[in-house]
Amino acid sequence: MSLKPYQRDFITFAIKHSALRFGTFTLKSGRISPYFFNAGLFNTGSALSSLGSFYASAIQDSGVAFDVIFGPAYKGIPLVSSTAIALSTEHNLDVPYSFNRKEIKDHGEGGNIVGAPLIGKILIIDDVITAGTAIRESLAIISAHNAQLVGVVVAVDRQEKGIGEKSAIRELEMQYKIKVISIVTLEDIIDYIREQGGDDEHLKDMEEYRLKYGVKE
Numbered sequence: 001m002s003l004k005p006y007q008r009d010f011i012t013f014a015i016k017h018s019a020l021r022f023g024t025f026t027l028k029s030g031r032i033s034p035y036f037f038n039a040g041l042f043n044t045g046s047a048l049s050s051l052g053s054f055y056a057s058a059i060q061d062s063g064v065a066f067d068v069i070f071g072p073a074y075k076g077i078p079l080v081s082s083t084a085i086a087l088s089t090e091h092n093l094d095v096p097y098s099f100n101r102k103e104i105k106d107h108g109e110g111g112n113i114v115g116a117p118l119i120g121k122i123l124i125i126d127d128v129i130t131a132g133t134a135i136r137e138s139l140a141i142i143s144a145h146n147a148q149l150v151g152v153v154v155a156v157d158r159q160e161k162g163i164g165e166k167s168a169i170r171e172l173e174m175q176y177k178i179k180v181i182s183i184v185t186l187e188d189i190i191d192y193i194r195e196q197g198g199d200d201e202h203l204k205d206m207e208e209y210r211l212k213y214g215v216k217e
């Protein structure tokens with residue numbers, strides 16, 4: 001599958017902000033990865049604005065039906081906010097959004113949700129899924145409000161095995177019957193490097209990593 005323009009632009013943008021880097025990185029899993037993604041580096045107003053646009057494009061492209069977007073604290077909070085703005089300004093969709101508090105607030109308005117009520121079909125906006133813990137925690141919050149989780153949008157899907165043969169993302173999709181949408185996948189990043197006709201060594205490292213740890217879907 002060829003890259004869509006917004007996916008190509010996202011990878012260029014992520015490299016420019018050093019949020020996507022190539023080299024040798026040791027992951028929490030202990031795996032040695034030839035690339036690393038850190039959304040925390042989109043840390044200026046303009047970068048956040050662009051990031052929201054990319055999430056909004058991925059949502060529109062997926063065609064997923066939803067009522068409310070939800071950002072898990074903390075990193076999901078600016079992501080859901082900027083995505084809501086981009087959906088409104090660029091896609092003419094005025095979507096309710098909310099996020100949770102990590103600490104329960106027992107004064108003032110109380111509760112652990114800030115923003116729109118969790119009603120109907122909920123789409124989570126987060127940076128990445130690793131083991132799936134954050135999504136399971138969000139699902140518990142969404143279910144407690146009698147709302148329905150329909151999907152999750154992340155920036156990058158590394159498409160790699162978890163403990164078993166499947167990725168944590170695929171396991172979540174199957175277990176909870178949800179759709180995980182990503183702006184780009186590992187495959188897209190490899191396609192991008194190939195398209196740029198750059199460093200063969202680098203492409204080889206990425207392909208080897210995919211062979212070793214990638215999921216077969």
Ligand SMILES: O=P(O)(O)OC[C@H]1O[C@H](OP(=O)(O)OP(=O)(O)O)[C@H](O)[C@@H]1O
Nearest residue numbers: 073074075126128129130131132133134
């Ligand atoms: O799939 P998982 O194994 O849960 O890992 C991914 C989650 O971990 C990070 O958040 P974290 O829970 O560290 O909280 P933060 O947003 O406050 O940094 C990240 O933003 C995801 O939400």
